[in-house]
Each structure stands twice: as structure tokens, then as C-alpha cells.
Amino acid sequence: MLKVQEIRELIKLVDESSISDFSYEANGTKVSMKKENGEVVQVAAPKVAPTEPKVEPQVEEKPVESKQEEVQLNVEAKETSAQNSVDFDHEIVSPMVGTFYEAPSPEDDQYVQVGDHVDQSTVVCIVEAMKLFNEIEAETKGEIVEVLVDNGELVEYGQPLFRVKNK
Structure with missing residues (x-):
């Protein structure tokens, strides 16, 4: 692919x-x-149809009559997305552009999973850039509440990788 x-x-x-x-x-x-x-x-x-159909949320489009209503709709949308998100205090972000790896090698276990406790020096993943494997540390203390990227996924500079709830 x-x-x-x-x-x-x-x-x-x-x-x-x-x-x-x-x-x-x-x-x-x-x-x-x-x-x-x-x-x-x-x-x-x-070529091959997916085995599971993807369900996309349906958005009802309404004509916006004024700027004030548009702002109100944007605020409501942000509040709704905030309610659906995971409660966290800190995001661990990628310090570089590269490929995200959740484990030191394909045979090894993941560095961290949802529910794991980390401290400032805990290695949470590897980001490969230009054939160099860079260990990324948590730089915060708490519990991993969400993993935001998949193994092998290309990540950008500053892209959130993990969400951490401070304990």
C-alpha cells in the first residue's frame, strides 16, 4: 500500500x-x-472491499443566519468534542518527524499501554528519523490514558502521541 x-x-x-x-x-x-x-x-x-463497513457520523447541515449563530454552533461543537474526549493532564508529543514504533523490535512487548504508570524517564516509544531510532521519554509522571497513533505510523513534529493523567 x-x-x-x-x-x-x-x-x-x-x-x-x-x-x-x-x-x-x-x-x-x-x-x-x-x-x-x-x-x-x-x-x-x-481492489478488495473492506470486511466491515465504516460508519461515518452524519452531520445535519443547517443554513447559518448570522455570525453570532455560527460562533455559537462552533462553541457547541467544541463542547461536545471535549465531552467525548478522554480526561488527561498532559500530552506526550513527537519531537521530530518520523515513524512511530511502540516497541524496541517487532518481537518485543510495547513500551507502554493504556493504564501503565510512567515517570519522567520512562521510555514510551521510538521515533525513527533518517535511520536513527530515537527513544522518546514521557517527561511527566502519571498514567497513560490514551495512545493516539498506531505502530508504524508516520508522525509529524509536535503531533500528540500519548495522553497522560497526572497522579
């Missing part, structure tokens, strides 16, 4: 070239791009 960065590079290359259609297929994933009116339109579709 193609990574997001690879797809972005393909889009850029197609956009800068004179070709109008591009298709690529590998490992059950097909990516097709077609230029329309000088812009690249991307269509990506997996």
Missing part, C-alpha cells in the same frame, strides 16, 4: 508533467489520477 507521502509525490509529478492520465496498481491498491482543466484529480480505490 502506498504511503501518503508517496501519493503526494505522485500527484506533484503528474501535475508538473504534460501527461493527462496516470494509473498505478500494487498490492491490491489502485491509484488513478486525471488532469482536468489543468488540475490533478486523484481517485484511489482498494
Whole structure:
């Protein structure tokens, strides 16, 4: 499966070239791009249908009559999302762009899981950047209440990785 960065590079290359259609297929994933009116339109579709349908929340669109109502709707949306989130005091963030690994090797156990207690020097994960494996420490004391990224996922600088509730 193609990574997001690879797809972005393909889009850029197609956009800068004179070709109008591009298709690529590998490992059950097909990516097709077609230029329309000088812009690249991307269509990506997996060959194999997912076994479990994804349920997307339905949002009812209402016309907004004034700025005050729009602000009120935004405040209500933030309050709702805050109520649905996990209670935490601190987020452990990625200090660099790289690949997140939850364990020192695929055969080993995860450094931390939800419910584990950590202190300032506890290693919580590894972020690989340019073939260097950087151990990330908690830098806070408390309990891991949420893991925000998956093993092998590309993370950005400052992206939250874990949420910690201070004890």
C-alpha cells in the first residue's frame, strides 16, 4: 500500500508533467489520477472491499443566519468534542518527524499501554528519523490514558502521541 507521502509525490509529478492520465496498481491498491482543466484529480480505490463497513457520523447541515449563530454552533461543537474526549493532564508529543514504533523490535512487548504508570524517564516509544531510532521519554509522571497513533505510523513534529493523567 502506498504511503501518503508517496501519493503526494505522485500527484506533484503528474501535475508538473504534460501527461493527462496516470494509473498505478500494487498490492491490491489502485491509484488513478486525471488532469482536468489543468488540475490533478486523484481517485484511489482498494481492489478488495473492506470486511466491515465504516460508519461515518452524519452531520445535519443547517443554513447559518448570522455570525453570532455560527460562533455559537462552533462553541457547541467544541463542547461536545471535549465531552467525548478522554480526561488527561498532559500530552506526550513527537519531537521530530518520523515513524512511530511502540516497541524496541517487532518481537518485543510495547513500551507502554493504556493504564501503565510512567515517570519522567520512562521510555514510551521510538521515533525513527533518517535511520536513527530515537527513544522518546514521557517527561511527566502519571498514567497513560490514551495512545493516539498506531505502530508504524508516520508522525509529524509536535503531533500528540500519548495522553497522560497526572497522579
